[in-house]
Amino acid sequence: MTRATRLRLSAAVLLLLGLQYGLRPRLGDPRFAPDFALVALLLVALRVRPGAAAVAGFVVGLATDAVAPTAFGAAALAHTVTGYLAAWLKAFVVADNVAITALLVVAAAWLRDIVQVVAAHQLRGGGLLKQLFIYSPLAALSTGVAALLVFTVLRGWLAERAGARL
Amino acid sequence: MALGDRTGTRLDTSLFLTCILLSLIALALPEGLRAPFASGLRRTVLFPLLTLERGSVRSAEHRVRLDALRAERDSLALRAHEAPELLAENARLRGLLALGGRLGHGFVTAEVLHQAGVSDGLTLVLSAGAADGVQVLAPVVAPAGLVGMVRTVDRRTSVALAWSHPDFRASAVVAGARVFGIVAARRGEAAGEVMELRGVPYRDQLVPGTPVVTSGLGGVFPRGIPLGTVAGALSESAGWERTYLLRPAVHPAEVSHVMILSRARTADTLTEAFADTPRP
Numbered sequence: 415m416t417r418a419t420r421l422r423l424s425a426a427v428l429l430l431l432g433l434q435y436g437l438r439p440r441l442g443d444p445r446f447a448p449d450f451a452l453v454a455l456l457l458v459a460l461r462v463r464p465g466a467a468a469v470a471g472f473v474v475g476l477a478t479d480a481v482a483p484t485a486f487g488a489a490a491l492a493h494t495v496t497g498y499l500a501a502w503l504k505a506f507v508v509a510d511n512v513a514i515t516a517l518l519v520v521a522a523a524w525l526r527d528i529v530q531v532v533a534a535h536q537l538r539g540g541g542l543l544k545q546l547f548i549y550s551p552l553a554a555l556s557t558g559v560a561a562l563l564v565f566t567v568l569r570g571w572l573a574e575r576a577g578a579r580l
Numbered sequence: 581m582a583l584g585d586r587t588g589t590r591l592d593t594s595l596f597l598t599c600i601l602l603s604l605i606a607l608a609l610p611e612g613l614r615a616p617f618a619s620g621l622r623r624t625v626l627f628p629l630l631t632l633e634r635g636s637v638r639s640a641e642h643r644v645r646l647d648a649l650r651a652e653r654d655s656l657a658l659r660a661h662e663a664p665e666l667l668a669e670n671a672r673l674r675g676l677l678a679l680g681g682r683l684g685h686g687f688v689t690a691e692v693l694h695q696a697g698v699s700d701g702l703t704l705v706l707s708a709g710a711a712d713g714v715q716v717l718a719p720v721v722a723p724a725g726l727v728g729m730v731r732t733v734d735r736r737t738s739v740a741l742a743w744s745h746p747d748f749r750a751s752a753v754v755a756g757a758r759v760f761g762i763v764a765a766r767r768g769e770a771a772g773e774v775m776e777l778r779g780v781p782y783r784d785q786l787v788p789g790t791p792v793v794t795s796g797l798g799g800v801f802p803r804g805i806p807l808g809t810v811a812g813a814l815s816e817s818a819g820w821e822r823t824y825l826l827r828p829a830v831h832p833a834e835v836s837h838v839m840i841l842s843r844a845r846t847a848d849t850l851t852e853a854f855a856d857t858p859r860p
Contacts, residue, residue, distance in 0.1 A: 487606030
């Protein structure tokens with residue numbers, strides 16, 4: 415990754431964090447609103463080594479835990495796993511296809527919720543099933559749509575000179 | 581980047597395992613250690629982001645208010661008020677204003693800064709903190725009833741434990757009767773859907789629709805804040821006590837504005853302040 419690309423990537427992450435805290439509160443029910451912080455994490459994870467993606471996931475998760483400390487550490491664990499797997503999977507998916515990348519985001523968002531809910535260990539039975547199979551998939555879908563838009567808009571801007579794309 | 585570079589390197593694996601280990605340590609930390617750490621993050625690196633979010637929530641709220649004012653001036657005000665979302669927002673704000681009038685003193689208003697993720701609704705980040713006079717264990721209420729209590733306080737924000745959190749308990753009494761019990765979230769249900777009234781003496785039978793309020797015992801919640809209404813009997817413990825299912829007065833995930841009562845009001849009885857609240 416060139417220095418210029420790294421700078422552009424940092425700017426994109428800052429933009430997404432701005433959207434997470436500046437736009438997301440206006441997007442209706444917080445249970446289903448897109449998670450721009452996760453999109454930012456995956457934007458980074460798809461462009462760095464798995465180890466760095468795991469660290470980025472840990473940082474994002476820790477920040478999430480700090481503002482919603484129901485089970486401190488659960489989000490850090492979930493984001494670490496998600497970031498690492500996303501970076502690792504990048505080698506096996508069609509990296510240049512924005513739609514496939516958005517699908518990857520949907521899967522990652524769902525996986526993140528599953529790991530977080532299981533690690534937090536605060537829902538059981540019907541509540542757990544409702545969370546994992548109704549609320550989480552819907553939130554993952556909205557995050558996927560947001561990722562599709564973001565990746566489409568930023569695709570050319572973040573492309574390496576050599577031709578590597580999102 | 582070549583496949584060989586991306587997978588299986590020792591550095592990647594060690595970084596991953598280190599992060600996993602740190603996460604597990606964080607999960608195992610006692611409350612006394614994790615709260616200051618989370619509070620430190622909120623006060624430092626996350627402060628600009630939370631400020632941005634607070635501004636966004638306020639801006640959205642101002643926009644709604646502005647829309648309402650314009651609508652009132654406009655000849656189409658009536659039609660505009662029929663929009664369900666606007667009606668709901670107006671009702672919430674009106675309820676809050678009315679409750680504020682009845683409470684008179686000893687409270688701070690705050691916005692709820694809803695967060696992403698599955699834990700929203702179990703704990704709530706509020707836009708008022710120590711600088712506004714918020715104290716730990718202060719009761720958090722909405723016009724319809726009890727939302728929870730403050731668990732940690734920063735300078736500008738605070739974190740409330742909603743009644744839907746598994747650790748939450750409140751001493752309760754049936755309105756107008758001397759039937760006491762303990763209210764807690766129904767374990768295993770999704771956040772903010774149902775609560776339980778436990779420990780009701782076997783001789784006391786409650787009919788569906790009976791309102792349940794805080795008892796004032798325990799020194800945390802003032803007496804008379806609505807908790808919910810009886811939805812039905814849940815179980816009988818060997819002919820000794822009964823547990824009832826309650827329909828909550830407030831759903832924490834749906835609350836946008838709250839009032840944080842001062843600790844000085846713990847000994848008060850607030851039955852009259854909540855007398856006009858609609859029953860769930």
